[in-house]
Amino acid sequence: MTAVRNWFRLTVGGLPRAFWHLWVVTLINRLGSFVLIYLTIYLSVVRDLEPGTIGLLLSAQGAGAIAGTQFAGVLTDRWSRRKTLMLSNFAASVVLLALAFAEQVWAMGVMLVLLGAALNMARPAFSAMITDIIRPADRVRAFTLNYWAINLGFAGAALLAGLVAGLDFHLIFFVNAAALAATGLLVLLKVPETRPVVVAADPAAAPVRVGRVLVRDRVFLSFIGLTFLPAFLMISLETLLPLQVTGSGLTEQQYSYIIATNGVIIVAGQLFIPRLVEGRRRSRVLALSCLFWAAGVGFVGVADTVAVFMLTVxxxxxxxxxxxxxxxxxxxxxxxxxxxxxxxAAYSLAFQVSGLVAPVLGGLGMQYLGRWWWAVAAGVGVVAAIGNLVAEPARERRLAAVYAAEARAAKETQAAQDDSATAPEPVAPADRRRDDTGELAAVR
Structure with missing residues (x-):
């Protein structure tokens, strides 16, 4: 029992209250995310659309996601993290209600563009807020807990959405909209603004061009490129694994059991990850993760039973x-x-671009290469692993410099607070009054 308490304390202890408010925001948001789970089925069953039309509508949502993320990145830095997060949730809530009543394809397309933009506006703001309030040593743990909340919420949403959709498909839009409004309200009431106070720049100094800074940041750009490769594998699995499973003679219901393995493993095991990787270089952790991606994707090509597919998952x-x-x-x-x-926002592009590229390349690969496509995909994972190891020296030097700078800033802040606490109280001037002659005299 003591060991369990110690593990629990090391896993969730020491994080600020603002983080847990954000964690609850994530959980409620994902618990109510019914529409994303059932959108394809809704468009097919309720709106009776052809697969090609559905694909175009989902691509419209993806285009909106790219635009919304980049716009929100600017708002997050120049306006407010908190207000951007609220705007995302409240706007998405309104758009979902409009989408529920859209009947024409063009109207659904417009609503899905707006929905993709509104939902994804939260990404830069949310990640920036966690970064603002969590010290570097605890960030892996904090993001792990948040990722666990995402998957826990999605697991609950999948179960609840099935029940709600069985009553009336339109209810999934209403419940999802209510969840988004609730998370926006929670941010309004409980989450403080975390955006750093920017010191006014010297008017004579040249303005900082963020785009130029990004383009010249080679460590960051290499990281984005290496993130794109496993993201490509992730999207390939999301879009093509159902075809591989059904093409192996298995049913759609068996596929649901196979893919459910992913959520069960994450909910059961994600909280143990921070202790396993604590003190290890992140570049090597990422390289190892890419090898697992490569192995899992590669084995998909030889899987033909539920058990083997579950093993690949x-x-x-x-x-x-x-x-x-x-x-x-x-x-x-x-x-x-x-x-x-x-x-x-730039980091999110790695996933959003892969969402546009992977279905096309993967579909062509499966069409012309068959099962050998998965071997090619496994090679992508191996390349990503090697790339992370090659990028490790420059990346670790950059991270070491960042940690040193943040440590110096923390010491300077603490020293300033200590100085203000120990400074002598200023001597108040003697009280004075006028004497009978009208002259000022000190009151003794």
Missing amino acids: LIWTIGEMLQTPANSATIADLAPPTMRGRYQ
Whole structure:
């Protein structure tokens, strides 16, 4: 029992209250995310759309996601983290209600563009807020806990959405909209603004161009490129694994059991990851995660039973569990404090672009290469692992410099607080009154 208490304390202890408010925001948001789970089925069953039309509508949502993320990156840095997060949730809530009543394809397309933009506006703001309030040593742990909340919420949403959709498909929109409004209200009431106070720049100094800073940041750009490769594998699995499973003679219901393995493993095991990787270089953790991705994806090509497919899911899920918190913490550390929103937005592009590229290349690969496509995909994971090891020296030097600078800033802040606490109280001037002659005299 003592060991369990110690593990629990080391896993969740020592994090600020603001983080737990954000954690609850994540959990409620994901518990109510019914529409994303059932959107394809809704468009097919309720709206009776063809697969090609559905694909175009989902691509429209992806285009909106790219635009919304980049716009939110600017808002997060220049306006407010907190207000951007509230705007995202409240706007998405309204758009979902409008989407529920959209009947024409063009109207659904417009609503899905707006929905993709509104939902993804939260990403840069949310990640920047966690980075602002969590010290570097605890960031992997914090992002792990947040990722666990995401998967716990999605697991609950999958169960609840099925029950709600069985009553009336339109209810999934109403419940999802209510959850988004509730999270926006929770941010309004409980989450403080975390955006760093920017010291006024010297008017004579040249303005800082964030785009130029990003383009010249080679360590950051290499990290984004290496993030794109496992993201490509992730999207390939999301879009093509159902085809591989059904093409092997298995049913859609058996596929649901197979893919459910992913959520079960993450919910059961994600909280153990921080202790396993504590003190290890993140570049090596990321390289190891890419090898798990490669192995899991590669074995998909030879799987033909439910048990073997579940084994492949187990393997690549371990890669996912290692990668996600390490990635989030690394990008948080690489981003300058005043540019965290835009760095997070640029980081999100790795996943959003892979969402556009992977289905096309993967579909063509499966069409012309068959099962051998998965061997090619495994090679992508191996390349990503090697790339992380090659990038390790420059990345670790950059991170070491960031940690040293943050430690110096913390010491200077503490020293200033100590000086103000020990400074002698100023001597108040003697009280004075006028004497009978009208002259000022000290009151003794």
